[in-house]
Amino acid sequence: MADAEGQQGVISDQAWRDAELIWDYHQMRHELRPCSVGIGLGSHDLGVASHTVGLYRQGLFPVMVFTGSNSPTTKERFPRGEAVHYREHALELGVPKEAVLVEPKAANTGQNAVFSRQVLAEAGIVPESVLVVCKPYEERRSYATFKKVWPEVDVVCASEPVGLAAYAEGIGDAKLVVDMLVGALQRVMVYPEPGFTILQEVPEDVVGAFRRLADSGFDSRLLPR
Incomplete structure (x- = not known):
């Protein structure tokens, strides 16, 4: 997606590629099967x-x-x-x-x-x-x-089988959606230490995408420091 435009303005190509990388990481891709x-x-x-x-x-x-x-x-x-x-x-x-x-x-x-x-x-x-x-x-x-x-x-x-672009369009605010992706990833990385979640491997390219987005202002859903 060349430029994702939401209510908060235009998201650059690099930021969108980073957001898609994080979006894909968040997907568990579990095979659905009957559950209790x-x-x-x-x-x-x-x-x-x-x-x-x-x-x-x-x-x-x-x-x-x-x-x-x-x-x-x-x-x-x-x-x-x-x-x-x-x-x-x-x-x-x-x-x-x-x-x-x-x-x-x-x-x-x-x-x-x-x-x-x-x-x-x-x-x-x-x-x-x-x-x-x-x-x-x-x-x-x-x-x-x-x-x-x-x-x-x-x-x-x-979860609903939808791509990032379609999801952001449905929400109506691409900037907010990317903020939420970044905030969710931060919690995946930091919540194991206090015992809130199990530890999961986060690939280096996903960590890099997180840092670039957080540093460039996609930070409204980050935990307070």
Whole structure:
């Protein structure tokens, strides 16, 4: 993509190549297989709920959990909470209400895992495997978090099958999307040390792309120093 233009201006060719490299790294490319449950991680992106429903219709799991409260970026869009709005969307798409559980309190990915496990236990479900559905650039961090927090289950990750350019166009702000890619990668790299996630190898070219983007102003989603 020669120049990606979002609401924040034009992204250079080099920055876009770096963003695509990081986008590809975030993709786990797991082979989808039937799992005990599906878990849709709440966010600003209602496409996560839609994709979870699509996987349910493929017969990949018999019941789903939508998990998430609100963040500063979702309060206006989902005033009743991310998981609640996701559930309402799934019901509008025809999913029977008995197939949709809601976990409305989680404020981060670790809590998504812990609180979803509690909700499932209360429903009498002890899964052997979970299919985690999230935003495309959150697959790797979600996988690393669930493997750390919930090691006894087999974890499969999935997201909407879309490329970076199409995703940025759908969001309407290419600069913000690249910021989010950079922030997600930083968390993949630093969260293992405090024990939030498992350690994963990050190739040197991906680290280089991260540094160039962070140094050139794609930094609104970086952790505070």
